[in-house]
Amino acid sequence: MRQIGRWTGLALAIGLAAGLASALFLVSLAWVTTLQTNNWWLLLCLPLFGGLVAWLYQRFGQSVAAGNNLIIEQLHSPDLLGVPLRMAPLVLLGTVLTHLGGGSAGREGTAVQMGASLAARIGRWWRLPQAEVRLVLMMGMSAGFGSVFGTPIAGTIFALEVLAFGVLRYEALLPCLAAALVGDGVVRWLNIAHSHYQVASVPELGSIWAWLIGAGICFGLVSRAFVSWIELVQSRSRRWLPNPIRRAMLGGCVIVIISLVLNTRDYNGLSLPLLAQAFEPQGVVPWAFGFKLLLTGLTLGVGFKGGEVTPLFVIGATLGSALAQLFGLPSDLLAALGLIAVFAGAANTPIACVLMGIELFGSSLLVPLMITTCIAYTVSGHRGIYAAQRVGWAKRQHLAHQTGKRLDELEVD
Structure with missing residues (x-):
């Protein structure tokens, strides 16, 4: 006791x-x-x-x-x-x-x-x-x-x-x-509200399973791209500008220039309005996920502080919205699946992410969440946003020799 x-x-x-x-x-x-x-x-x-x-x-x-x-x-x-x-x-x-x-x-x-x-x-x-x-x-x-x-x-x-x-x-x-x-x-x-997004309906699984597999592959590839871009910005900026103060300041200038060229603030900060728009029937422009990925990698790669997860939510949801326009599926469905699956692929936490999807969107989305999240997790390979994370159990048999190593100690798989 x-x-x-x-x-x-x-x-x-x-x-x-x-x-x-x-x-x-x-x-x-x-x-x-x-x-x-x-x-x-x-x-x-x-x-x-x-x-x-x-x-x-x-x-x-x-x-x-x-x-x-x-x-x-x-x-x-x-x-x-x-x-x-x-x-x-x-x-x-x-x-x-x-x-x-x-x-x-x-x-x-x-x-x-x-x-x-x-x-x-x-x-x-x-x-x-x-x-x-x-x-x-x-x-x-x-x-x-x-x-x-x-x-x-x-x-x-x-x-x-x-x-x-x-x-x-x-x-x-x-x-x-x-x-x-x-x-x-x-x-x-304390009555501090969280953002909520709704999925109006989930189509019958038999009519969408092939699209879910394709979407899961896309989500996993974008997870890999996100991690690779941050790693590239970190390594190159540290090599070219060893002084962290100058590196952050110059990186900030690059972000400002890109934001002014784009002539929109949609990709700055948390981008919650952009995230909400991805759940609307009209969706977002197909390239929105790419610009959010670009600016997030620059921001975190040059030394600014903050998390990766909310940008991953936005990248995944906007990618899902773009795929929905391509596949002819509801935008809110693929936005929700992308929000969860891209995060799972980048963080290597598929079970936590599926449970998060249920907490956010309800249990009716369980099977589509499992399909897209597990595929994204597998496709993303032994890459991740947490360099100190270990390989506890290899995702594929030919990578079993990497078991027990930190992610930043691995060769690109």
Whole structure:
């Protein structure tokens, strides 16, 4: 009973802390997004904001600059001291500045990093033994992910699945679920709304299964393209501009120029209006996913802060909308499937993503979600947005020799 009481208290504390942090982040993000939308000149300040973010991390945050990869590495080699509390305020400020200037980034990375760093601090206060550090960090990740998207079940499984794809850590199932439910409950109690998108109807499976297979392949290929583009921008920009401040500032200038040439703000920030449009019958322009992918890779690749998941949602939904026009299927159906499947292919977390799809769109979409998500996960190969993620179980037999390695240690498959 003492053990149950201790872990219940930990789940409540971590869920409360992560939920409050996510609430603060969501409110801040909504505020700066409104500012950015109503004041076009803030886009011109993006290079300055990028330089400021790079300076902050160079001066105060070199130990936490790896972000989500630091947390995943700590899950493999647990150490509460390895996830400093400073990660939370730095990633919060860095992400807010990125969005204030119109950088194309998301929110998952920020919420997960805040949740994990706060959980690590609570674990130090609790004086937990080293063997229980992994559980605490996973609880923080679950609470952060579940509370920022309003999907506590997906948040629970995400923390279990992201460590090494093909492997689930079931010992953390109940603690992560409790923390995620508390975190999500805190955000809901504070009346902070999440975006909702509806799928009007799902056609009979027998009439669309071939199109679903084709869509799943496309989603997986775009997941690979997203990861490859970010890796290319990171490697080339670091080689050409070793100074992180200059790199972020010059990268910001490139993003500003592209945005002005495109003559639209649809691809800056979270791009939630573009995401909503993908669910409308008229859909979006067929090339929308490509421009969002381009700007997101530039934003994150040169050192701005924020998550990859919301941009992946937008890329997947707009790609799905474009495919719907090609296949003659409902735009909202393929937008929903793309939103989930492209994320699954890039994050290598198919089970969490299918559950997220059910939480967001309902169980009527289960079979189409499973088809497109599993295909995208397989097609994306041993690539992913989390370089510290391990190959727990190879996706294809001829890649079995890569089992146990980090993704950034692998040759391109």
